[in-house]
Amino acid sequence: ACTALASSNSNHVAVKASMLLTGWIDVLPDGSVRAYGLDPRVQVPDGVRRLVDKKVAGWKFRFDRPVTAVQHEIMFLRITATPVDDRHDVIAISGASFIDGSWNISDLPYYKGSLPAAYPQTARNAKVSGTAYLVLRINRQGKVEKVAAERVDLDVYGPENLMGQFRDLLAHAAIKGVESATFHVPSTGSHVGDPYWDVRLPVPFHLITDGVPPMDPHGVWSPYNPGPLQSVSWLTGDEQAGMPPDAMPIVETAAQNDCAAHLVTM
Numbered sequence: 625a626c627t628a629l630a631s632s633n634s635n636h637v638a639v640k641a642s643m644l645l646t647g648w649i650d651v652l653p654d655g656s657v658r659a660y661g662l663d664p665r666v667q668v669p670d671g672v673r674r675l676v677d678k679k680v681a682g683w684k685f686r687f688d689r690p691v692t693a694v695q696h697e698i699m700f701l702r703i704t705a706t707p708v709d710d711r712h713d714v715i716a717i718s719g720a721s722f723i724d725g726s727w728n729i730s731d732l733p734y735y736k737g738s739l740p741a742a743y744p745q746t747a748r749n750a751k752v753s754g755t756a757y758l759v760l761r762i763n764r765q766g767k768v769e770k771v772a773a774e775r776v777d778l779d780v781y782g783p784e785n786l787m788g789q790f791r792d793l794l795a796h797a798a799i800k801g802v803e804s805a806t807f808h809v810p811s812t813g814s815h816v817g818d819p820y821w822d823v824r825l826p827v828p829f830h831l832i833t834d835g836v837p838p839m840d841p842h843g844v845w846s847p848y849n850p851g852p853l854q855s856v857s858w859l860t861g862d863e864q865a866g867m868p869p870d871a872m873p874i875v876e877t878a879a880q881n882d883c884a885a886h887l888v889t890m
Contacts, residue, residue: 719868731813741801823885
């Protein structure tokens, strides 16, 4: 069931649901897919699995450097469902992102522990949850030089002017929470010598009800109200058009719960 904010002047909204899937993919040097798989711990609906099987096998990748060996990548997929009538939905892969299968947290800028973003009380009172997708420029001292909200997706629906206010609230809270944070900068990997790092970072705002944390979104349909994509002035066109924000998971190390950012250019 999808959460809704009631309003007498609410316009019709094409309600969507979505889920995140995690898996892996092996890509041959010519860019074709050799093999792929989904996390076996997640029970994926049959229709979604058929969609993934049909689409992913035919993907063709383009490398920005010479490649002579099979590339093993961790794969993240955003699946969306859009109703066409009262009984039927159209499902699609709306976004995909990838991380080198041999990645180490020390290859990326990361923040130790949970990011210090305060949940706006107005949003909490209205039971509005969502995720703010930020773009940051981190300098070699680990300080945030620039930060902008690229998109805010909500888990509720309502009049767009009201939704816009809540998007602004979550964006402001996320930016305020990270702009004074100090990140650990890469100490290994091919980007260790970069003068700065442009990264994407999702900041979730999820309600905890009766002490129960929100459900893991992987493999589970949940309400999906994507926001408009905002231009980030210091990114190039190719960087802006790169990884879809909503297919970007929060990357954490299980042992330390450290939050890693995603490099804009891998």
